[in-house]
Amino acid sequence: xxxxxxxxxxxxxxxxxxxxxxxxxxxxxxxxxxxxxxxxxxxxxxxxxxxxxxxxxxxxxxxxxxxxxxxxxxxxxxxxxxxxxxxxxxxxxxxxxxxxxxxxxxxxxxxxxxxxxxxxxxxxxxxxxxxxxxxxxxxxxxxxxxxxxxxxxxxxxxxxxxxxxxxxxxxxxxxxxxxxxxxxxxxxxxxxxxxxxxxxxxxxxxxxxxxxxxxxxxxxxxxxxxxxxxxxxxxxxxxxxxxxxxxxxxxx
Amino acid sequence: xxxxxxxxxxxxxxxxxxxxxxxxxxxxxxxxxxxxxxxxxxxxxxxxxxxxxxxxxxxxxxxxxxxxxxxxxxxxxxxxxxxxxxxxxxxxxxxxxxxxxxxxxxxxxxxxxxxxxxxxxxxxxxxxxxxxxxxxxxxxxxxxxxxxxxxxxxxxxxxxxxxxxxxxxxxxxxxxxxxxxxxxxxxxxxxxxxxxxxxxxxxxxxxxxxxxxxxxxxxxxxxxxxxxxxxxxxxxxxxxxxxxxxxxxxxxxxxxxxxxxxxxxxxxxxxxxxxxxxxxxx
Ligand SMILES: Nc1ncnc2c1ncn2[C@@H]1O[C@H](COP(=O)(O)OP(=O)(O)OP(=O)(O)O)[C@@H](O)[C@H]1O
Ligand SMILES: [Mg+2]
Numbered sequence: 001x002x003x004x005x006x007x008x009x010x011x012x013x014x015x016x017x018x019x020x021x022x023x024x025x026x027x028x029x030x031x032x033x034x035x036x037x038x039x040x041x042x043x044x045x046x047x048x049x050x051x052x053x054x055x056x057x058x059x060x061x062x063x064x065x066x067x068x069x070x071x072x073x074x075x076x077x078x079x080x081x082x083x084x085x086x087x088x089x090x091x092x093x094x095x096x097x098x099x100x101x102x103x104x105x106x107x108x109x110x111x112x113x114x115x116x117x118x119x120x121x122x123x124x125x126x127x128x129x130x131x132x133x134x135x136x137x138x139x140x141x142x143x144x145x146x147x148x149x150x151x152x153x154x155x156x157x158x159x160x161x162x163x164x165x166x167x168x169x170x171x172x173x174x175x176x177x178x179x180x181x182x183x184x185x186x187x188x189x190x191x192x193x194x195x196x197x198x199x200x201x202x203x204x205x206x207x208x209x210x211x212x213x214x215x216x217x218x219x220x221x222x223x224x225x226x227x228x229x230x231x232x233x234x235x236x237x238x239x240x241x242x243x244x245x246x247x248x249x250x251x252x
Numbered sequence: 253x254x255x256x257x258x259x260x261x262x263x264x265x266x267x268x269x270x271x272x273x274x275x276x277x278x279x280x281x282x283x284x285x286x287x288x289x290x291x292x293x294x295x296x297x298x299x300x301x302x303x304x305x306x307x308x309x310x311x312x313x314x315x316x317x318x319x320x321x322x323x324x325x326x327x328x329x330x331x332x333x334x335x336x337x338x339x340x341x342x343x344x345x346x347x348x349x350x351x352x353x354x355x356x357x358x359x360x361x362x363x364x365x366x367x368x369x370x371x372x373x374x375x376x377x378x379x380x381x382x383x384x385x386x387x388x389x390x391x392x393x394x395x396x397x398x399x400x401x402x403x404x405x406x407x408x409x410x411x412x413x414x415x416x417x418x419x420x421x422x423x424x425x426x427x428x429x430x431x432x433x434x435x436x437x438x439x440x441x442x443x444x445x446x447x448x449x450x451x452x453x454x455x456x457x458x459x460x461x462x463x464x465x466x467x468x469x470x471x472x473x474x475x476x477x478x479x480x481x482x483x484x485x486x487x488x489x490x491x492x493x494x495x496x497x498x499x500x501x502x503x504x505x506x507x508x509x510x511x512x513x514x515x516x517x518x519x520x521x522x523x524x525x526x527x528x529x530x531x532x533x534x
Contacts, residue, residue: 020322050382057419086422096413109421158417165421
C-alpha cells in the first residue's frame with residue numbers, strides 16, 4: 001500500500017469573491033503520477049498552486065479547507081512556506097530559466113540554502129542535469145547562458161533546477177504546453193523514471209499524455225472535482241457522463 | 253499612394269532631426285571656436301582670478317566632481333531603496349498611491365524650488381551653511397525622484413515568471429530581490445542613475461539659491477567647506493562685460509561637456525559589462 005503524501009480536504013480557493021476551486025477532496029499517493037485534467041479555467045492551476053503555497057503570492061487569493069503534507073497542515077501557523085517549497089517543487093507552463101548560466105540555474109536552489117561548497121555544487125549540478133536527462137546535451141557548456149538552450153532543453157533545465165534541492169513532490173503546470181512532440185516525449189520518459197524517486201502532480205490538456213503517463217487522474221470542471229481515480233477508471237470506465245464526454249474530446 | 257505618404261513622413265522626420273542636429277552642432281562649433289584655444293594646463297590648474305588670462309577652473313572642476321560624487325552617494329542608495337520598497341513590498345493602499353503620485357510630481361518640480369528648500373532645510377535649519385554637503389544634499393533631493401522612477405521602471409521589467417521561479421525553489425522575499433530582481437534590474441537602474449547625475453552636474457539654479465560662492469581660491473577639504481561648481485563659474489564669467497572672460501566661459505563649457513561625456517561613457521561601459529555578466533554571474 002502506498003503512503004499518502006498529500007491529503008486535500010474540502011479545499012476552496014477564492015479570488016476576491018470568485019470561487020475558483022470548490023470543495024475539492026482527494027489524496028496524492030507517494031511515487032505516483034497524478035494528472036489533473038479539465039477544460040481551461042476550471043481551476044487546475046489554482047489547485048496546483050495551493051500545494052506549495054504559491055497562491056500566497058497571488059493577490060486577492062484566499063484559501064479554505066486543509067491540505068496535509070505527510071499529515072501536517074501546510075496552512076498551519078507554524079508551517080514555513082519557504083521550507084515547504086523546498087520540499088514541494090514546481091515547474092511552470094512556460095520555461096522560466098534565470099538569465100544566468102546553466103550551472104547557476106541548477107545551483108540556485110542550493111546557493112540560497114547557503115550551500116556554497118564548490119565540489120558539492122559541481123556534483124549536485126551534474127547529478128540533477130543527469131536526472132533531468134539534459135547532461136549529455138550541455139555538459140560542455142555549463143557556463144553559457146541558459147537562454148541559449150532550446151525550449152525543450154530550457155524546460156528540462158527547470159526540472160533539473162527543481163530536482164537539485166531534492167524535493168519530495170514535483171508540481172508541474174502544463175510543462176509540455178510550449179514544446180514540440182519530440183521534446184514532450186523526452187519529458188514524459190523522464191517523468192516515468194522520476195516517479196521512482198518522487199511524487200508527481202501534473203496539469204495537462206493532453207488526454208493522450210494523461211493516459212500514457214498517469215497512475216491517477218483527477219477531472220476538474222468549473223472548480224469542482226468531478227471524478228478522480230486510476231487512469232483506467234477515468235479513461236475506460238468513467239462514472240460520470242461529463243468525464244466520459246471530456247475524455248473523449250466532446251468538449252473542452 | 254501609401255508609399256508617397258510614407259516617404260513624406262520619413263522626410264518630415266529627417267527634417268526634424270536635421271533641425272535638431274544643426275542647432276546643436278552650430279552651438280558646439282561656436283563654443284569650440286571661442287573656447288578651444290583657451291584650454292591649457294594653466295586653465296585647468298588655476299584658481300579664478302580678476303585677470304581673465306590668469307583665471308582657471310581648478311576649484312570649480314574639483315568642486316563639481318566632489319559634488320556629483322557626494323550627490324550620487326546620497327541619492328543612489330536612497331533612490332534604489334525606495335524603488336525596491338515601492339515595487340516589491342508596498343501594499344496597494346491609498347497612502348502608497350499618494351506617495352507614487354507625489355514622486356511623479358516631484359520629478360517635474362523646477363530645480364530652483366529645490367534650491368530654496370535646500371537653503372531653508374540644509375543651510376539654515378541643519379546649519380550645513382553654504383557647504384559641499386548642503387549642495388550635495390540639495391542636488392540629491394533634486395535627482396531622487398528621477399532615480400526612484402527609473403529604478404522602479406527597471407525593477408518592473410523583471411518578469412514575475414522569474415521571480416515565481418525563485419520563490420518556487422524556496423527563496424525568501426529578500427533572496428528573490430537580491431539574487432534575481434536586483435541583478436536583472438541593475439543595468440536599467442544604472443541608466444537612470446547616469447541620466448540623473450548628468451542632470452545634477454549641469455544644475456546651476458539650486459546651487460545659486462543655496463548661495464554657493466563664485467570666487468573660491470582653494471580646494472574643499474571637508475564636507476563643510478564652501479565650494480563652487482563648473483556651471484556657476486561659467487555663469488559668472490558669462491555675466492562679465494570683458495570678452496576675454498567670455499572665452500573663459502566657452503572653455504569652461506567645453507570642459508563641462510567633456511566631463512559629462514566621460515562620465516556617461518564610463519557608466520555605459522560599466523552597464524554593458526554588467527549586461528554581459530548577467531548571463532554568467534559569480
Ligand atoms: N490571480 C487571479 N485573480 C483572479 N482570478 C483568477 C486568478 N487566477 C485565476 N483566476 C480565475 O480562476 C479560474 C481558474 O483559473 P486557473 O488558472 O486555475 O484555471 P486553469 O484550469 O489552470 O485554466 P488553464 O487550463 O487555462 O490554465 C479562472 O476563471 C480564472 O479566471
Ligand atoms: Mg492553468
